[in-house]
Amino acid sequence: MEKDADGFYSPAPAGNPYSSDCIVAAAPSEPNSEATPAAEATKLADDDASHLVKSDFEVSVTLADQQADPNSPLFSIKTFEQLGLHQDLLKGIYDMGFSKPSKIQERALPLLLSNPPQNMIGQSQSGTGKTAAFVLTMLSRVDFSKPKTQAICLAPSRELARQIMSVVVAMGKFTAVQTEYAIKDHLPKTVTRVDAHVVVGTPGTMTDLIRRRVIDVSEVKVFVLDEADDMLNQDGLGDQTLRVKNMLPRNQVQILLFSATFPDNVRNFANKFAPNANKIELQKTELSVDNIRQFYMDCKNEEHKYEVLVSLYNLLTIGQSIIFCQHRHTADRISQRMSAEGHKVASLHGAKDASERDTIIDSFREGREKVLITTNVIARGIDILQVNMVVNYDLPLLNERGERNNKDDAHPDIETYIHRIGRTGRFGRKGISINFVHDKRTWSQMEQIEKATGKQIVRIETNDVDEMEEVRNNQQSYGALYQLIACDRSK
Ligand SMILES: Nc1ncnc2c1ncn2[C@@H]1O[C@H](COP(=O)(O)OP(=O)(O)OP(=O)(O)O)[C@@H](O)[C@H]1O
Numbered sequence: 039m040e041k042d043a044d045g046f047y048s049p050a051p052a053g054n055p056y057s058s059d060c061i062v063a064a065a066p067s068e069p070n071s072e073a074t075p076a077a078e079a080t081k082l083a084d085d086d087a088s089h090l091v092k093s094d095f096e097v098s099v100t101l102a103d104q105q106a107d108p109n110s111p112l113f114s115i116k117t118f119e120q121l122g123l124h125q126d127l128l129k130g131i132y133d134m135g136f137s138k139p140s141k142i143q144e145r146a147l148p149l150l151l152s153n154p155p156q157n158m159i160g161q162s163q164s165g166t167g168k169t170a171a172f173v174l175t176m177l178s179r180v181d182f183s184k185p186k187t188q189a190i191c192l193a194p195s196r197e198l199a200r201q202i203m204s205v206v207v208a209m210g211k212f213t214a215v216q217t218e219y220a221i222k223d224h225l226p227k228t229v230t231r232v233d234a235h236v237v238v239g240t241p242g243t244m245t246d247l248i249r250r251r252v253i254d255v256s257e258v259k260v261f262v263l264d265e266a267d268d269m270l271n272q273d274g275l276g277d278q279t280l281r282v283k284n285m286l287p288r289n290q291v292q293i294l295l296f297s298a299t300f301p302d303n304v305r306n307f308a309n310k311f312a313p314n315a316n317k318i319e320l321q322k323t324e325l326s327v328d329n330i331r332q333f334y335m336d337c338k339n340e341e342h343k344y345e346v347l348v349s350l351y352n353l354l355t356i357g358q359s360i361i362f363c364q365h366r367h368t369a370d371r372i373s374q375r376m377s378a379e380g381h382k383v384a385s386l387h388g389a390k391d392a393s394e395r396d397t398i399i400d401s402f403r404e405g406r407e408k409v410l411i412t413t414n415v416i417a418r419g420i421d422i423l424q425v426n427m428v429v430n431y432d433l434p435l436l437n438e439r440g441e442r443n444n445k446d447d448a449h450p451d452i453e454t455y456i457h458r459i460g461r462t463g464r465f466g467r468k469g470i471s472i473n474f475v476h477d478k479r480t481w482s483q484m485e486q487i488e489k490a491t492g493k494q495i496v497r498i499e500t501n502d503v504d505e506m507e508e509v510r511n512n513q514q515s516y517g518a519l520y521q522l523i524a525c526d527r528s529k
Pocket residue numbers: 135136137138139140143162163164165166167168169170297298418419420421423460464465
């Protein structure tokens with residue numbers, strides 16, 4: 039079969055437009071081929087984390103099999119037992135502390151695990167449990183008696199690949215699963231063969247390992263793209279991702295695309311990449327969860343942003359916080375300045391070397407660092423339950439060509455905004471995001487974000503910070519904090 043202009047071998051199926059309603063769709067029946075500070079904080083948060091299952095967000099399911107009824111109980115489960123999983127996998131799930139499936143898991147798992155395997159394009163908000171859904175699919179399709187790579191998962195950052203692997207290992211704890219990374223500087227050059235059942239990595243390194251036949255893909259049955267809209271973005275990772283796909287065997291691989299966002303411009307590409315997929319989609323107005331309260335602070339200028347950030351420091355360190363900047367040099371500059379002034383902050387971005395990145399994220403994950411100043415490198419997927427505040431020091435921007443910059447032609451990068459704020463408010467927990475705006479342009483960019491997401495962003499006076507801090511210190515009460523900062527928007 040010929041490759042088309044996008045480099046695909048198969049013809050595109052009829053596109054399914056991004057629905058403005060919540061829909062579930064099914065695919066056609068033809069096979070397609072010691073207590074750390076973090077642990078303590080997590081435990082506290084867990085006492086408060088049952089909201090998700092009560093969440094009233096709806097998903098739309100579209101089944102590729104047009105005859106099938108997406109509302110059939112067959113396509114929604116209420117317990118993990120109903121999936122007919124192997125006992126070893128069930129044990130793994132319960133050992134992770136999961137007692138019942140989340141909404142996306144309820145709807146996606148029956149479709150993901152049905153036979154013959156079918157592709158899926160799955161969307162649900164950040165922190166709602168997509169990882170467990172695709173990891174369970176990979177693990178349940180692997181034949182552990184065969185020392186062959188059978189499932190491949192790609193993610194946009196090494197940090198996310200490492201996190202996904204931790205889920206594979208935890209969920210597969212009672213199985214014989216063998217795993218390997220395809221991330222930069224991990225495997226020694228002398229390694230000539232990887233036989234791990236599940237390989238998780240980033241697209242560049244994965245391509246290299248498959249090309250050099252270090253990874254033999256002949257038995258691969260499942261191919262997962264986490265943060266799929268980013269992985270398929272033709273101005274970014276799309277080419278490399280497609281290269282990996284084109285090296286996999288045809289007609290035997292179940293392709294799973296997951297993300298909290300699927301903007302219109304990648305949806306067509308996604309439909310071609312995972313043809314005849316069952317689809318789970320969100321309404322455009324439900325892209326972010328309501329338990330993340332969004333605020334903004336009106337700063338006078340760039341320098342004032344820095345002063346406001348410093349004035350927030352005590353507040354940032356009550357739980358854990360992530361500060362997002364548009365550029366690496368900004369992250370470096372403000373972290374160096376804050377450190378020089380005696381504040382304890384860590385900084386992470388793509389220019390740091392691999393082992394340093396691993397040390398920094400691990401330290402933050404363990405709660406040894408409370409404030410992480412970073413770029414979009416960890417805007418997606420990173421799951422650290424005790425992060426209760428995200429600050430957009432710079433709003434995420436794109437220019438006409440889809441490049442990230444801060445120039446005048448830049449417009450807000452809505453998807454990145456949704457993913458950034460989704461680093462807090464995980465799995466029903468409460469979280470706060472604060473945007474810094476400092477001029478007409480950033481104000482208008484924030485308005486565009488508010489309009490696009492349909493969620494109100496409320497003003498906090500910069501001089502309310504002391505009062506906010508007092509409430510947080512004295513009462514540890516998020517409810518009171520919210521009431522305090524939910525003042526009128528007056529601009
Ligand atoms: N059924 C469950 N019961 C309890 N906790 C769960 C369950 N499923 C997932 N979780 C937890 O919810 C958190 C968020 O899950 P996960 O990281 O998979 O979210 P996600 O939907 O992939 O988010 P993102 O879009 O940001 O990548 C994780 O800490 C995970 O362990």
